[in-house]
Amino acid sequence: xxxxxxxxxxxxxxxxxxxxxxxxxxxxxxxxxxxxxxxxxxxxxxxxxxxxxxxxxxxxxxxxxxxxxxxxxxxxxxxxxxxxxxxxxxxxxxxxxxxxxxxxxxxxxxxxxxxxxxxxxxxxxxxxxxxxxxxxxxxxxxxxxxxxxxxxxxxxxxxxxxxxxxxxxxxxxxxxxxxxxxxxxxxxxxxxxxxxxxxxxxxxxxxxxxxxxxxxxxxxxxxxxxxxxxxxxxxxxxxxxxxxxxxxxxxxxxxxxxxxxxxxxxxxxxxxxxxxxxxxxxxxxxxxxxxxxxxxxxxxxxxxxxxxxxxxxxxxxxxxxxxxxxxxxxxxxxxxxxxxxxxxxxxxxxxxxxxxxxxxxxxxxxxxxxxxxxxxxxxxxxxxxxxxxxxxxxxxxxxxxxxxxxxxxxxxxxxxxxxxxxxxxxxxxxxxxxxxxx
Amino acid sequence: xxxxxxxxxxxxxxxxxxxxxxxxxxxxxxxxxxxxxxxxxxxxxxxxxxxxxxxxxxxxxxxxxxxxxxxxxxxxxxxxxxxxxxxxxxxxxxxxxxxxxxxxxxxxxxxxxxxxxxxxxxxxxxxxxxxxxxxxxxxxxxxxxxxxxxxxxxxxxxxxxxxxxxxxxxxxxxxxxxxxxxxxxxxxxxxxxxxxxxxxxxxxxxxxxxxxxxxxxxxxxxxxxxxxxxxxxxxxxxxxxxxxxxxxxxxxxxxxxxxxxxxxxxxxxxxxxxxxxxxxxxxxxxxxxxxxxxxxxxxxxxxxxxxxxxxxxxxxxxxxxxxxxxxxxxxxxxxxxxxxxxxxxxxxxxxxxxxxxxxxxxxxxxxxxxxxxxxxxxxxxxxxxxxxxxxxxxxxxxxxxxxxxxxxxxxxxxxxxxxxxxxxxxxxxxxxxxxxxx
Numbered sequence: 001x002x003x004x005x006x007x008x009x010x011x012x013x014x015x016x017x018x019x020x021x022x023x024x025x026x027x028x029x030x031x032x033x034x035x036x037x038x039x040x041x042x043x044x045x046x047x048x049x050x051x052x053x054x055x056x057x058x059x060x061x062x063x064x065x066x067x068x069x070x071x072x073x074x075x076x077x078x079x080x081x082x083x084x085x086x087x088x089x090x091x092x093x094x095x096x097x098x099x100x101x102x103x104x105x106x107x108x109x110x111x112x113x114x115x116x117x118x119x120x121x122x123x124x125x126x127x128x129x130x131x132x133x134x135x136x137x138x139x140x141x142x143x144x145x146x147x148x149x150x151x152x153x154x155x156x157x158x159x160x161x162x163x164x165x166x167x168x169x170x171x172x173x174x175x176x177x178x179x180x181x182x183x184x185x186x187x188x189x190x191x192x193x194x195x196x197x198x199x200x201x202x203x204x205x206x207x208x209x210x211x212x213x214x215x216x217x218x219x220x221x222x223x224x225x226x227x228x229x230x231x232x233x234x235x236x237x238x239x240x241x242x243x244x245x246x247x248x249x250x251x252x253x254x255x256x257x258x259x260x261x262x263x264x265x266x267x268x269x270x271x272x273x274x275x276x277x278x279x280x281x282x283x284x285x286x287x288x289x290x291x292x293x294x295x296x297x298x299x300x301x302x303x304x305x306x307x308x309x310x311x312x313x314x315x316x317x318x319x320x321x322x323x324x325x326x327x328x329x330x331x332x333x334x335x336x337x338x339x340x341x342x343x344x345x346x347x348x349x350x351x352x353x354x355x356x357x358x359x360x361x362x363x364x365x366x367x368x369x370x371x372x373x374x375x376x377x378x379x380x381x382x383x384x385x386x387x388x389x390x391x392x393x394x395x396x397x398x399x400x401x402x403x404x405x406x407x408x409x410x411x412x413x414x415x416x417x418x419x420x421x422x423x424x425x426x427x428x429x430x431x432x433x434x435x436x437x438x
Numbered sequence: 439x440x441x442x443x444x445x446x447x448x449x450x451x452x453x454x455x456x457x458x459x460x461x462x463x464x465x466x467x468x469x470x471x472x473x474x475x476x477x478x479x480x481x482x483x484x485x486x487x488x489x490x491x492x493x494x495x496x497x498x499x500x501x502x503x504x505x506x507x508x509x510x511x512x513x514x515x516x517x518x519x520x521x522x523x524x525x526x527x528x529x530x531x532x533x534x535x536x537x538x539x540x541x542x543x544x545x546x547x548x549x550x551x552x553x554x555x556x557x558x559x560x561x562x563x564x565x566x567x568x569x570x571x572x573x574x575x576x577x578x579x580x581x582x583x584x585x586x587x588x589x590x591x592x593x594x595x596x597x598x599x600x601x602x603x604x605x606x607x608x609x610x611x612x613x614x615x616x617x618x619x620x621x622x623x624x625x626x627x628x629x630x631x632x633x634x635x636x637x638x639x640x641x642x643x644x645x646x647x648x649x650x651x652x653x654x655x656x657x658x659x660x661x662x663x664x665x666x667x668x669x670x671x672x673x674x675x676x677x678x679x680x681x682x683x684x685x686x687x688x689x690x691x692x693x694x695x696x697x698x699x700x701x702x703x704x705x706x707x708x709x710x711x712x713x714x715x716x717x718x719x720x721x722x723x724x725x726x727x728x729x730x731x732x733x734x735x736x737x738x739x740x741x742x743x744x745x746x747x748x749x750x751x752x753x754x755x756x757x758x759x760x761x762x763x764x765x766x767x768x769x770x771x772x773x774x775x776x777x778x779x780x781x782x783x784x785x786x787x788x789x790x791x792x793x794x795x796x797x798x799x800x801x802x803x804x805x806x807x808x809x810x811x812x813x814x815x816x817x818x819x820x821x822x823x824x825x826x827x828x829x830x831x832x833x834x835x836x837x838x839x840x841x842x843x844x845x846x847x848x849x850x851x852x853x854x855x856x857x858x859x860x861x862x863x864x865x866x867x868x869x870x871x872x873x874x875x876x
Binding site: 017021025028029031032033034035129134135136137140141144145146147148149150215271273275276277278281283288289290291292293294295296297298299302304305307308309311312315316319320321324325328329330331438 | 455459463466467469470471472473567572573574575578579582583584585586587588653709711713714715716719721726727728729730731732733734735736737740742743745746747749750753754757758759762763766767768769876
């Protein structure tokens with residue numbers, strides 16, 4: 001039996017989940033792993049707000065220095081979030097000889113390289129299963145389970161807030177604003193949802209996962225990001241009619257020319273397993289040249305799912321596996337090279353474009369001429385009938401294209417916007433094809 | 439850099455995949471893991487049949503004793519299959535101080551307890567990611583990724599042959615026999631498909647996965663098994679019309695009264711992620727009390743997917759993680775207790791029943807009376823119109839029931855069979871409800 005001392009920094013949503021698991025499952029975990037977890041510190045700057053899961057008074061405090069000085073604390077669990085204090089907490093823990101478990105995707109996406117290097121210098125490790133995909137064992141599946149593969153692509157639904165909103169909109173025929181409000185009510189969206197709906201949170205996770213999957217130090221700044229706030233219900237229903245589902249996808253691709261990283265809404269073919277990922281769930285399709293297409297699905301956030309990943313990491317740290325994985329598998333950005341990047345304007349895709357036009361003769365001709373001028377070949381054009389035919393009324397026209405380079409599409413969109421008849425910013429969303437497996 | 443000697447026993451489909459990965463990816467794996475894999479032996483009793491992937495002549499042979507005597511061979515990869523020679527190969531490898539990697543589900547399902555105990559006595563480990571779900575990192579996701587959970591249920595599509603056949607039947611409107619023949623042509627079914635279509639192969643995998651998931655030594659003999667050979671196209675189309683997909687499911691469930699293990703065709707709700715698992719793919723839904731519903735999807739068989747899992751295990755063995763996992767996580771059947779089993783006759787389910795009846799008055803009344811006599815409440819009855827109405831013609835009648843104990847349904851089926859009007863064995867398939875997450 002090993003005694004293993006744990007300090008929890010951050011007594012928030014996930015912290016309380018970890019507290020509950022370590023408290024309620026102590027003997028069971030000891031029986032299963034021969035590790036007796038001892039919760040030695042719960043540190044938070046707010047000690048007074050009532051919590052659902054109480055912290056034992058004898059371990060609760062607001063002085064992190066106590067943790068650093070405690071030789072019986074073997075691992076620090078950083079659940080503070082953000083890129084400020086959290087970074088300092090981790091660096092100090094490593095310097096004090098403690099292993100670190102974190103769920104902090106923003107921090108690792110911004111400063112992973114520096115933090116991993118600090119851990120290596122200190123002879124410690126950072127475990128971060130909880131940073132991507134909540135309760136899904138995603139990091140370790142990619143890093144260890146697919147270690148024999150050259151991974152060529154990741155397609156992920158990595159933000160539960162966005163997926164919840166998109167699912168609600170389509171299932172119940174409600175607008176973006178109503179779906180967002182409802183997601184906030186149900187606790188699936190923050191009061192300020194920007195980080196989620198803008199695609200930034202998904203970009204953080206993509207940066208972490210692409211680093212591991214491709215074994216290369218990808219740069220968050222090189223992820224092209226578009227959010228879901230431009231989408232309207234009509235886009236989701238039009239996608240469905242075309243045989244697709246609208247999803248916010250985080251896409252990482254690699255070929256011999258380099259890496260491309262993008263987060264944007266996308267039309268996913270309805271028979272692709274990602275299309276049926278509904279509500280707050282996350283899923284990632286990974287394409288490896290030996291395993292082929294594998295997919296990992298589950299709750300990407302929430303108290304207990306994230307706590308499940310944190311405690312799995314603690315077990316892995318306690319029995320020594322996390323340290324060996326960290327040391328031996330050279331896939332983290334402090335020991336890998338930066339990749340070449342593929343230019344977005346050269347990546348070809350099919351596209352869905354929605355343009356708002358007055359419902360009167362000649363309008364469509366002006367629009368299709370722009371596509372024609374840019375050598376963009378259209379695969380379908382649809383103008384939906386409206387209940388009452390009112391000449392001059394603004395209606396959505398949906399166009400889908402054949403494969404077109406991103407740069408060409410951008411130029412066509414700029415020209416479309418300048419047309420007097422176009423009543424609002426066109427919405428342009430890539431149509432995702434099934435990635436080749438082998 | 440660690441030098442790690444590997445012996446491959448079995449130069450068949452998967453063996454060739456492992457050969458190819460170790461040959462083509464040697465330097466890449468060394469760079470990524472600091473392990474230099476050295477293929478020291480390829481042993482097979484057939485050295486003459488031409489193979490796609492050649493074995494280097496200097497390591498090829500048919501004398502296993504050479505492997506056992508070779509101190510530079512650290513791990514033996516058993517890819518012989520079956521429960522005879524393979525068992526001896528593994529026991530001798532362990533006794534000679536070598537770790538073992540195997541893809542042999544039949545062997546582990548029958549003799550896992552004995553083999554794991556032998557490994558523990560020898561201070562070695564057995565890694566078996568490739569035994570379940572081919573290229574999907576399934577074993578480790580359950581064993582390590584979900585280690586903090588009490589897992590309450592597994593629902594798996596664990597046999598790619600059956601899933602390929604069922605998908606073909608429905609997609610192309612063909613009969614079981616034609617779909618089987620085609621699966622054989624495409625290499626998705628063996629010449630003798632019994633092990634697959636009977637549900638036996640899925641039962642082997644369920645035995646292994648349930649042991650790990652529930653941390654209890656489940657017994658293959660206690661898995662209730664029904665195959666897909668009783669199904670006709672009409673069952674698959676009827677299921678679709680009712681809003682379900684017909685899948686061969688391996689189901690493990692646990693509650694405070696015990697464990698229930700079953701393999702049988704089942705109607706899966708169309709919006710459950712398992713419903714969209716098509717062709718030769720496998721997937722397993724795992725329900726943990728912290729992580730909630732997670733699902734793992736990928737190719738469950740085939741040369742390179744299975745080789746991907748074997749090489750992942752080799753890396754894990756070489757860097758020492760597999761040994762620690764084996765030693766520290768007490769979830770293998772040699773160190774866990776046998777569970778209590780829940781009696782199948784008491785497990786309640788909704789059911790789909792198809793009965794072949796002459797298309798004439800009064801027939802339906804006789805059938806529904808039997809259900810009524812057994813207090814089985816029907817939720818729907820459908821007799822499909824036939825193109826030409828021919829009195830006396832035999833037509834399928836489909837009945838779905840409300841929740842009914844298994845034993846009650848068995849008694850009703852026995853009575854139905856005895857009715858003179860019932861023209862063939864009724865087909866009875868459980869309807870699976872979404873398992874509660876938390």
